Amino acid sequence: MKNPSSLLFSLILLASSFGNLAAAAEPALIKIDLDRTIGAIDPNVYGSFLEPVREPGRDVVYGPLYDPDSPRSEKNGFRTDYVQQIKDLKVSAIRWPGGNFVSGYNWEDGIGPKDQRPVRLDLSRTRKESNQMGTDEYAAFCHLVGAENFICINAGTGTIEDAARWVEYCNAPTGTHYADLRAKHGHPEPYKVKFWALGNEPDGPWQLGYKSKEDYAKFAIEAAKMMRGVDKEILLVAAGASNYPLVTKRYDPKDGWTDWNDHVLDQMAGYIDYISLHRYVFQVLRAVENPTFADQMSLGMEIDRIIEITRGQIEKVMVKSETDRPIHISFDEYGARANNLAGPLLLAQHLNAFIRNADIVKMANLTFLSSLVGITPEGDYKTSLYYPFYLYSNNARGTSLDVYTRCESYSNKVFKDIPYLDVTAVLNDSGTLVLNVVNRSETDAIPANIDLQSGAYSGQGRAHLVNADSLEATNTATEEKIRITTSDFTFSGNRISHTFPAHSLTQLEIPLQK
Numbered sequence: 001m002k003n004p005s006s007l008l009f010s011l012i013l014l015a016s017s018f019g020n021l022a023a024a025a026e027p028a029l030i031k032i033d034l035d036r037t038i039g040a041i042d043p044n045v046y047g048s049f050l051e052p053v054r055e056p057g058r059d060v061v062y063g064p065l066y067d068p069d070s071p072r073s074e075k076n077g078f079r080t081d082y083v084q085q086i087k088d089l090k091v092s093a094i095r096w097p098g099g100n101f102v103s104g105y106n107w108e109d110g111i112g113p114k115d116q117r118p119v120r121l122d123l124s125r126t127r128k129e130s131n132q133m134g135t136d137e138y139a140a141f142c143h144l145v146g147a148e149n150f151i152c153i154n155a156g157t158g159t160i161e162d163a164a165r166w167v168e169y170c171n172a173p174t175g176t177h178y179a180d181l182r183a184k185h186g187h188p189e190p191y192k193v194k195f196w197a198l199g200n201e202p203d204g205p206w207q208l209g210y211k212s213k214e215d216y217a218k219f220a221i222e223a224a225k226m227m228r229g230v231d232k233e234i235l236l237v238a239a240g241a242s243n244y245p246l247v248t249k250r251y252d253p254k255d256g257w258t259d260w261n262d263h264v265l266d267q268m269a270g271y272i273d274y275i276s277l278h279r280y281v282f283q284v285l286r287a288v289e290n291p292t293f294a295d296q297m298s299l300g301m302e303i304d305r306i307i308e309i310t311r312g313q314i315e316k317v318m319v320k321s322e323t324d325r326p327i328h329i330s331f332d333e334y335g336a337r338a339n340n341l342a343g344p345l346l347l348a349q350h351l352n353a354f355i356r357n358a359d360i361v362k363m364a365n366l367t368f369l370s371s372l373v374g375i376t377p378e379g380d381y382k383t384s385l386y387y388p389f390y391l392y393s394n395n396a397r398g399t400s401l402d403v404y405t406r407c408e409s410y411s412n413k414v415f416k417d418i419p420y421l422d423v424t425a426v427l428n429d430s431g432t433l434v435l436n437v438v439n440r441s442e443t444d445a446i447p448a449n450i451d452l453q454s455g456a457y458s459g460q461g462r463a464h465l466v467n468a469d470s471l472e473a474t475n476t477a478t479e480e481k482i483r484i485t486t487s488d489f490t491f492s493g494n495r496i497s498h499t500f501p502a503h504s505l506t507q508l509e510i511p512l513q514k
Contacts, residue, residue: 027497028407028448032425032433034455038400039359041426043092044148045351046393048372049333049365050138051099054127060368064375065141066133072379076140077133081380085373086145089386090393093148093195095332095365096138100124102200103156103208107166110134112185124208135169136182139191148194150332150365153227155199155219155239156209164226167196171231195363196234197332198223201242201278203260205250213260217267224271235273237330237363238264240310242278246286257306261313269321274363275314278333279306281346288413293471293503296342297440300349300422301415303334307357314360330363335371336385340472341503344482348388348422348438348466348505351396355424355436358400376477384475384482387466391484391507396436398428407446420446421500433457435508439500442471452494456513461489461496467504 052061068077097105104123110131111117117131135151142149151170153163165178170193172179179190198220202211211219216239224236241257265275281299285291307329314327331354336347347366354361366372372389374381407421422438433455439446465485473481489498500506 028421028446030423030448030450031404031453032401033453034401034427036402038402041355041358041397041400042362043397045354045361045364046091047093047095047363047365048091048369049367050094050096050369051101052097052129052133060370061133064370066137076137078141078144079375082373082375083144085380089372089390091145091147093150093363093365094142094369095150095152095197098152098200100200100207102152102154105154107135111136136185136187149191150195150197151193152197152200153223155202156207160219160223160226163223164230167227167230167234194235195237196227197237197276199239202239203241203243205248213263217264221268221271236271237274237276238268238272240264240275240277244283247283258309261310265313265317269317269327270323270325272327273325274328274330275310276330276332277306277310279303280335282337284414293342293442294410295412296338297345298412298415298418299346300353301418303350303353304356307353307361311360328362329360331361332363332365333367334364335367339474341468341482344384344388344466345438345503345505347385348436351392352422352424352436352438355396355400355426374475374477381477382475382480387482387484388505391464395428395434395507395509396426398426401425401427431512433510433512435510437500437506439502439504441502443502445499445501447499450496450498457494458511458513459490459492460511461491462509463487463489464507465501465504467501471503
């Protein structure tokens with residue numbers, strides 16, 4: 001006969017096992033209260049980024065976008081199929097011309113008669129730059145697609161006077177030299193470029209004109225003064241961190257990315273309206289041997305992490321400086337570069353992070369615009385990133401809501417407690433609740449109960465699903481494996497039960513009663 005204490009211990013273990021199984025079998029829980037708001041989502045978080053990168057297999061401007069010789073191009077030289085896709089995506093702001101390129105760029109090379117523009121050596125990548133798409137062409141493109149202009153100045157080899165002259169060329173009424181030059185080139189009315197970045201990644205050793213944080217702040221303050229002397233209405237973006245651990249061997253943790261941001265904010269509060277963040281999250285996995293799909297799906301956590309830290313730095317400097325000019329985050333370079341299903345799901349996680357931090361993130365620009373649009377000489381197609389961007393940019397505009405999510409989680413070598421469901425909610429401008437859910441799991445569908453804790457609903461909804469049969473799926477000019485499938489559903493009361501398929505993005509549209 002067994003020892004009574006052993007029997008008791010066995011029963012406790014058995015009960016514990018059943019308890020764990022029951023807990024694991026419980027549906028995830030998502031709670032949404034329309035009164036728990038985070039803030040208005042700035043439409044400019046649905047922006048993108050153009051840089052005249054021209055490398056084998058990766059042309060960003062010349063060819064895909066600007067191709068005057070193509071029968072598919074309009075009078076300005078832009079591919080009409082490209083333009084239409086960007087309009088359909090409602091891309092809100094386009095940052096240009098860089099990127100590393102801008103740190104060696106003389107903007108005056110890109111204006112005037114095209115046959116008189118010099119071909120320069122782009123020293124950021126050691127290749128030729130024709131300067132056929134310059135300031136006037138960029139402004140024309142933004143006008144065509146309905147996007148805000150967002151120009152980045154040369155803070156590498158450029159001068160503060162170059163920056164002020166560029167603002168004059170773009171924004172000043174005629175009657176001064178550079179404004180009259182714009183008129184001479186066929187554009188008498190100012191472009192009214194609202195957003196100006198004070199350089200690109202000057203903290204990066206890879207950058208032409210790489211600067212210390214002290215030298216950068218001095219340069220940027222003087223540039224800001226001169227630029228605002230031309231147009232006091234412009235909004236300025238200081239260059240925040242881009243150099244993180246594992247990005248370069250020259251990264252110094254004793255003078256790292258948070259030190260850069262602290263110094264720039266401390267010196268420039270009162271001058272700037274935004275601090276930029278650049279982060280390419282795949283760099284996080286450089287220390288992980290043979291990263292898995294689960295590792296890739298954890299990378300959205302990095303975006304939330306650096307936003308949270310930068311938010312705290314901004315709050316600190318706002319108290320210290322006593323300025324009444326608010327500072328927001330411009331996340332104006334990020335990427336979702338995986339050429340498979342991980343790409344769309346990572347893009348969705350980035351957009352979820354921006355929505356979750358809608359009160360502080362007021363600009364975001366995906367690298368590159370060409371990643372959203374598939375172009376061949378014969379026509380266009382929709383890339384795998386097109387579909388998640390479309391769902392967010394068209395439907396997730398309005399007010400970000402504070403969502404409670406309870407679900408299973410996992411950990412890896414980089415992050416702890418990674419929730420399998422990455423969830424945001426938006427009350428959009430048409431009176432519809434929009435729920436965005438990424439299921440990070442490679443293998444498991446996750447059932448969930450969605451509790452609508454306030455509001456009266458119509459009882460009907462629509463589900464948009466971005467998924468594919470294989471993790472290696474992608475889209476090409478001849479085959480579209482990643483796409484949106486849409487279905488309608490009904491529910492009663494204020495609870496919806498929905499199962500989120502493995503490795504997927506689901507967007508639920510839940511209309512309120514009229």
